[in-house]
Amino acid sequence: MTSRQLCSFFYSDLGEGLFQCKKCGCKRKQASGSGYSNLLGHMGAKHAGYASEYAELQAATTTPTIDMFGLRDWK
Numbered sequence: 702m703t704s705r706q707l708c709s710f711f712y713s714d715l716g717e718g719l720f721q722c723k724k725c726g727c728k729r730k731q732a733s734g735s736g737y738s739n740l741l742g743h744m745g746a747k748h749a750g751y752a753s754e755y756a757e758l759q760a761a762t763t764t765p766t767i768d769m770f771g772l773r774d775w776k
Contacts, residue, residue, distance in 0.1 A: 702755060704737040710755055711748075712740055724748050 712720040712729075720740055721728050725747060731739050744751045 702752070702759070704741060707744070707752065707755055708737045708740045711744060711751060722747075724751075 708720070711723055713723060715721055715728070718731050718733060719728055720731055722743060727743060727747070729740055729743055731737070
């Protein structure tokens with residue numbers, strides 16, 4: 702998982718560098734080109750376990766490609 706994926710999942714982009722945490726509603730400013738450290742810092746300080754929560758949700762909603770297209774080995 703990337704920082705971008707985590708932030709897209711846990712934050713709403715309000716425009717002009719302002720993001721809102723979907724878990725608590727806190728608004729955070731993120732300077733353009735500065736990465737995601739401010740947003741991820743909030744997640745680490747206020748929402749421990751956020752990365753494992755994201756990974757669990759992704760694993761639960763991911764359908765293997767073979768099942769998605771109905772491809773089977775019919776031996």
